[in-house]
Amino acid sequence: MEVLRVRGLTASSDGRALLRGVDLDVLAAGSPGARTAVVGASGSGKSLTASAVLGRVPRGVRVRGSVRVCGQEVLAVPPQRRDGGSRPSSVGQDPSRALHPLVAVGAQVAAPLRALGRGRRAAHREALELLAAVGLPGARTAAARPAELSGGQRQRVCLAVALARPGPLLVADEPTTALDVVTQTGVVELLRERTGGPGQPALLFITHDLAVAAALCDRVVVLQDGRAAETTGAAQLLSGASSAAGRGLVAAARRAERALPPLALAGGSR
Ligand SMILES: Nc1ncnc2c1ncn2[C@@H]1O[C@H](COP(=O)(O)OP(=O)(O)OP(=O)(O)O)[C@@H](O)[C@H]1O
Numbered sequence: 001m002e003v004l005r006v007r008g009l010t011a012s013s014d015g016r017a018l019l020r021g022v023d024l025d026v027l028a029a030g031s032p033g034a035r036t037a038v039v040g041a042s043g044s045g046k047s048l049t050a051s052a053v054l055g056r057v058p059r060g061v062r063v064r065g066s067v068r069v070c071g072q073e074v075l076a077v078p079p080q081r082r083d084g085g086s087r088p089s090s091v092g093q094d095p096s097r098a099l100h101p102l103v104a105v106g107a108q109v110a111a112p113l114r115a116l117g118r119g120r121r122a123a124h125r126e127a128l129e130l131l132a133a134v135g136l137p138g139a140r141t142a143a144a145r146p147a148e149l150s151g152g153q154r155q156r157v158c159l160a161v162a163l164a165r166p167g168p169l170l171v172a173d174e175p176t177t178a179l180d181v182v183t184q185t186g187v188v189e190l191l192r193e194r195t196g197g198p199g200q201p202a203l204l205f206i207t208h209d210l211a212v213a214a215a216l217c218d219r220v221v222v223l224q225d226g227r228a229a230e231t232t233g234a235a236q237l238l239s240g241a242s243s244a245a246g247r248g249l250v251a252a253a254r255r256a257e258r259a260l261p262p263l264a265l266a267g268g269s270r
Contacts, residue, residue: 001028002068003168003202004053004088009065009075011048011057011226018061019045019052020226026169026202027219034196035203037213037234039249040223046206047093049223050173053204054090055079070168088169089162089201093177095154098161099146105157106131106142112165130160133194135186152179159187163194170195173206188216210253214238222246 004026011019022045027033038046052063055078067075069086079087092098099108109127110120118126128142134156146154155178162170172191176184192215195203207213213220214234222230222237224245232242241247 002026003028003034003070004204005066005068006049006053007066007068009049009052009063009067011045011052011061011063013061018226019048019063021065022049022223022226022228024049024221024228024231026204029168029196029200029202030198032233033219035192035205035217036219036221037205037207037217038221038223039207039210039213040245041249042208044223044245045226046208046223047173048226050090050092050171050204050206053169053171054088055082085168087167088171088204089165089167090171090173091155091158091162091175092172093174095151095158095178096146098158099154101146104143104145105136105149106139109142109157109160109164112161116166127160127164130164131157133163134160134190135183136160152183155179156183156187159190163190167201169204170201171204171206174208175205176207176209176212184212188212192216210237210249211257222249 002025006024009019009022026036040046051057057063072086074086106127109130110123113123113126136156176187195201220234220237221228222245229245230243241250
């Protein structure tokens with residue numbers, strides 16, 4: 001059963017077609033396809049697809065088609081009017097816009113837990129645990145305002161907030177782009193641990209990084225020019241993409257991989 005079912009999603013602005021009929025599914029947690037990546041070149045429509053799923057389409061962009069979350073049509077329903085069962089949580093590219101500037105980050109992680117009915121102490125304790133899980137341990141971090149943290153740390157706070165809100169689906173739009181490689185690996189591991197399993201949210205993961213997509217997700221949707229050019233298993237995409245866009249992404253990822261040996265040589269044998 002699908003947690004997310006997108007059919008014929010189109011978007012346009014000033015008569016220009018931006019999405020041309022995207023179809024994609026994210027399956028229920030516990031089944032293969034519960035962590036699905038959307039990959040594609042810059043401008044292929046990844047973020048617009050995510051924003052349509054979240055009900056946050058930019059002004060001036062018109063969307064049509066069908067977006068069903070847990071069976072409910074949500075395309076025309078703004079996030080605040082969706083019922084809890086069809087409201088995905090999200091973590092995006094820009095953590096500065098997602099957090100309240102004046103509220104301590106621990107309280108921001110605790111807020112969704114309080115909304116679920118946890119007592120103040122229990123919510124605070126769980127918030128500390130979640131912050132530790134995203135690599136931000138300690139009461140001092142929890143007491144900090146967002147401006148006192150780095151961009152990467154704020155990004156991880158956003159992830160903790162999203163994980164505190166147990167929805168059916170987590171939409172993560174390039175959540176690791178601003179992070180250093182070590183932190184990126186930690187966040188990917190955390191997403192693997194906390195999504196896609198029984199009782200956990202399914203994951204729609206937007207990325208331009210094929211390696212990260214393959215490390216985290218079992219299904220991959222390749223977008224090209226506002227259309228899904230290919231939907232396949234992550235391993236199949238790497239071993240033999242069927243679309244030109246898929247082959248192009250794999251070739252680019254392999255070129256990037258080959259660009260690394262000089263780094264290895266610099267620290268290696270001589
Ligand atoms: N608010 C907007 N108004 C008009 N056009 C837009 C708007 N947002 C995005 N677009 C256009 O829609 C197309 C898809 O954009 P989108 O941001 O979804 O691409 P993307 O695949 O996420 O790219 P990137 O990897 O660079 O973030 C692009 O041609 C972009 O210029």
